[in-house]
Amino acid sequence: MFDSGVGGLTVARAIIDQLPHEEILYIGDTAHAPYGPRPIEEVRGLALSVMDELVDAGVKMLVIACNTASAAVLHDARARYTRGRGVPVVEVIHPAARAAARVTRNGRVGLIATQGTVDSRAYDDALSSVPGVELLSAACPRFVELAERGTTTGPEVMEVARGYLAPLRAAEIDTLILGCTHYPLLTGAISYVMGQDVTLVTSSEETAKDVYRELAGCDLLRDTQAPAPVHRFRATGDPDAFAVLARRFLGPEVGCVTRACVPAAG
């Protein structure tokens, strides 16, 4: 699985909790983070390079633990890896959209995400077939910067959150999709600003259910009698900086982090 940085660890947490026997190989593409402000074609190239690396390392499944990357490669990842190389692919956009459609009561759903994800309209497409649902989107790029810095509480976070979320509060949404895997790290502040009547939806739990379903359906679940799983973490940027933050957000599962050598996209 991969993300531009530590955000995808929110999905890793749910996968480890739901599938404790599976082994994770996680790449944080920190050398190219953030993905959000980059043109979608560039994100596509970066994401394909990382996924090629993961498939070459022998993974049995790919999890795109990043909304921006999911939006960029939604259409061709399955052709390239599932049909091309026999590796199932799970992404994070449809699981979150599905959960939001299920929980909304008034049909007014908010989306906060990176600029790339908002511009891609991937969530609008995912929800277009659900009758009575209206999507209101806001790009919140500074949330990624705060999460990558490890600043998840305090006055700066509150001020940024109030600014970004004011239009969504005014629009009286009752459900808010955290459409970036970094944002659950700021759940406390986002929930405080939005109020208790707004349900926050993240992709992690739903994505982990998709991973379970795919692995079980393809008869790929790891033997429960096998030795305890060893998770591996790689970063394309500074591995030590990644390790410190990753341990804080994921926990003791993060052992030593090595540098991933992913060739430049293109």
Ligand code: DGL
């Ligand atoms: N965590 C990512 C996402 O879900 C990307 C954040 C970024 O690199 O801008 O979109």
